[in-house]
Amino acid sequence: MMIADTMLTQTLLAQGQAGSQLSATARLTNQRGAASQTDQRAAAVEFEQFFIAQMLEHMFAGVPTDGPFGGGNGESIFRSLLNTEYAKIISRAGGVGIADTVHREILRLQESETS
Secondary structure, three states: OHHHHHHHHHHHHHOHHHHHHHHHHHHHHHHOOOOOHHHHHHHHHHHHHHHHHHHHHHHOOOOOOOOOOOOHHHHHHHHHHHHHHHHHHHHHOOOOOHHHHHHHHHHHHHHHHHO
């Protein structure tokens, strides 16, 4: 299980924006000293929401925007906002397990810096 968690974290870190999001969280933790458990968990959940939103964006990329609303830029913007809200709902309903892994990684990074 721990090997899978490490592999998932490394995969996420290898992805551009996802890695920068985790790095920003680690910098925030460093700037304030030891961040509270609540702050760390909130950062992990926010990261999971971002990841799910990106996944949904790619999933709906091939779906045409024509139909009753006529497509266009307005519908593509709305779709992006809708994907963000879907990601928040999915994360609140238990997510896909990324938040737990990221939270453990934040704790591990914080522990390694204190020792």
